[in-house]
Amino acid sequence: MISALQSFWRQITRDSDRALLPADSRQARPLTIVVSIMCALGCLAGLSASAGLRVANTWTSDLKSAMSVVVQSPRTDADLTRAAQIVRRVQGVTRSEAMSRERAKDLLRNYGTDMGSTLDALPVPRLIEVGVTAGQTNVKADIEKALKAAGYSFVVDDHSRFTGEVLRTSTVVRIVAISALVALVIAAISTIGFAARAALETRREAVNILHLVGAKDSFVAREVQIRFLRLGFVAGLLGATAAGVIALIGSAVFAFGASDFTSGAPLLNWTDLWILLVAPLVTACASAVAADRAARETLRDLV
Amino acid sequence: MNEKTRTLAYREGGPIVRFDKVGVTYGSGTQALRNVSFELESGGFYFLTGPSGAGKSTLLKLMYLALRPSHGRANLFGVDVGSAGRDDLPMLRRKIGVVFQDFRLLPHLSVFDNVAMPFRVRDVPLANYAEDVDDLLRWVGLGGRINALPETLSGGEQQRVAIARAVVGKPSLLIADEPTGNVDPEMGARIIRLFIELHKLGATVVIATHDLDLVRRSGAPVLRLEAGELTQAPGLSLAPKANQ
Structure with a gap:
């Protein structure tokens, strides 16, 4: 276990000039951009779900802590x-x-x-x-x-109709945001899997040679996996940064136009930072898993 | 079966390669090999000859495990290749060194890294093999070119890098496909001398060649293929000559 970790660390930190499978910057750059955009959209979906929940909770809390009594007579x-x-x-x-x-x-x-x-x-x-x-x-x-x-003749309004509406709307917003997030993760994994397969196809000769000198499938898959792990992390970092900037601008616009109705609830919160921090790690891991699976599927074609 | 068990199963001094009625049929229906049966003793030196299209490359691919037989039984180091698990094959390949006719060097890697490839795929730390690789490259006359890329080397130099890669892991079976085909006669003779040296160190050597003069001069046992069938093999057991 320790030697496997040491080997993994050596591969991840080694000089890229010594990578057994050559990198292809023509493929890596556009793929990084695509994954970054997906990650940014995923982060925004996550932030939207979180902000929607928070705003809805604030509104419903305000509404639930107030009632109106309409006195009809006397x-x-x-x-x-x-x-x-x-x-x-x-x-x-x-x-x-x-x-x-x-x-x-x-x-x-x-x-x-x-x-x-x-x-x-x-x-x-x-x-x-x-x-x-x-x-x-x-x-x-x-x-x-x-x-x-x-x-007294009166009507007590506990705002339950409004809170119900707000909660329903908030739930819909969250479902849409989470669905978008899941769709983006699936799309990102599919894209990376496709790219990993394409990368192996264009390096089939190198893969063949590695096989013939005794490389296990897991070794070749790891070569691909590590490259996509790095790519996923960089793309995730770029995407999370972009999403953070967009969310900050959105939050500022929201705060600028805030009214009593919005209760001044902030769109962004420090607790949302975890979404942006975790995004590069999740993207890197998802990329690595997708690349590993794609590589192993491709390698099955070889003896 | 793990490597240790496999090593135990392989009888030292017995046949390192045993083919029994082996046939290969490609997906297109082309029958490349038919009923090929032979044995190669451990520590032997053999030539494989035959006209183009006779099936030499297919036979070599079976021996260096780029193919599995369609029919019959191919046995390497005591392991039935046809039924061996996918995870077992890399361990067998590590006992085999191959010199390809077209060298098949990785163009983006330096001479050093091309030669070190068998160690790197085994996750051997650099410190454990750097000296061996340096020594071997000096031995094949490329000590001053260790950082060069293959494209900057001549055909003969690339050939020597390919040979160094094949032998660096001290394989039990060394297979060379037309190793003298792309070089001048002087270089060809040097390469054959190198194989003879490796053979003396204990490796079983199989060389596929069209050079019948070379085969005649060596006096080594010959496997001859014609139209996918083995037409010459001195008995099922092809023992090496005592003076080799």
């Missing part, structure tokens, strides 16, 4: 204040504030239409803004029970 300011006090006493409620008529009108104005004096004639909804402890269950039912007991 609707006076005093009734609303009293209802807010009743709600505040419910277990799991952290905040309960009656919304003034003016603020409720402002919410309607936010829809963008200049309603002028018409707004004064409209029955502005009487709202109570409620903050709840995250993860606390039955708060909605307890609020309903308390307000009903106090004789």
Whole structure:
């Protein structure tokens, strides 16, 4: 085992002029570019999945920690204040504030239409803004029970419709991103396998000679494997760097246009760095495995 | 079967090569060899002759394990080549040195690395073979060209690199395909002298040649192929002459 590792290390670190199978820069350069692009797309897919999950979690967390109570009757300011006090006493409620008529009108104005004096004639909804402890269950039912007991006619909106939509959308985004990632990995492995087979075909004479002087299949496969391991690592490094730059630009654009709706959730996080760090290693390993398999398949044609 | 077991199975001093009714039919249906039976004793010196297209190259390919027989049994070093596992063949090939007619050097490697190839495919560290390779290259007169690429060498020099590669691993069986075909008579004679020296060191030597004068002068046993059949072989057991 140790001698195999030593041999592998000697091969990986040796002077490339002494490589038994000659390198072909005409093939290596375009292949590096193609694998880099695939790796960059894979990284972006991974970052998208991670960012999508994080943003969705932030949004749903915000939505889940807030409720709105629409008081239908009685609707006076005093009734609303009293209802807010009743709600505040419910277990799991952290905040309960009656919304003034003016603020409720402002919410309607936010829809963008200049309603002028018409707004004064409209029955502005009487709202109570409620903050709840995250993860606390039955708060909605307890609020309903308390307000009903106090004789109020009301509707409690716990935003479950929105959180459901956000979670569904986030799941779809993640499925698409992970599918894209898997497709890119398969495409990269197929491309490298094809390239490895082509590389062996163009060096068939050298492979034959190595065989005839006693090289095992594993030795010849390792020669090919090490070349593609290096290529995969370099391509992975380039792809991850490119993806990192694109993601940074995207994150900056996202942050620049951030609003209350996005809760200021960052698109990129330091924890996402692992995707970019692991990408060159994964690409290198995938390249090596694909090249090894392709080489062994090709070598089966020889005696 | 591992290498140790194979070595034990091979009876020292017995036939190093034994072919029994061996035939080779290529995919196109061409029958290159038919019912070829012979034995080569360990430590012998043999010539293989025959007109072009007689099947000499095919027979050599069977002996250096570039082919498996379509029919019959080919036995090398006590191992049946036809049924040997794929992983067993490299171990057998390491006991065989081959000088190809067209040298088959790797053009991107230096003279040193071409000769060192048998060691490198065995993962032998450089320090363990560098001196042997240097010595051998000096012996074949290429001590000053160890870093040269094959394309910068003359035909004769390339021939000597190919020979050095074939013998550097101290093979038990040395096979040469027309080793004097591409060189002038003087170089041809030097190459044959080199093979005789290697034979004296214990290697079994098989040389395929069209040079009948050379064969007659040597007095060594001859295998003659015509139209894929062995027409000359002094008995099934072709013992080497005592004076070789």
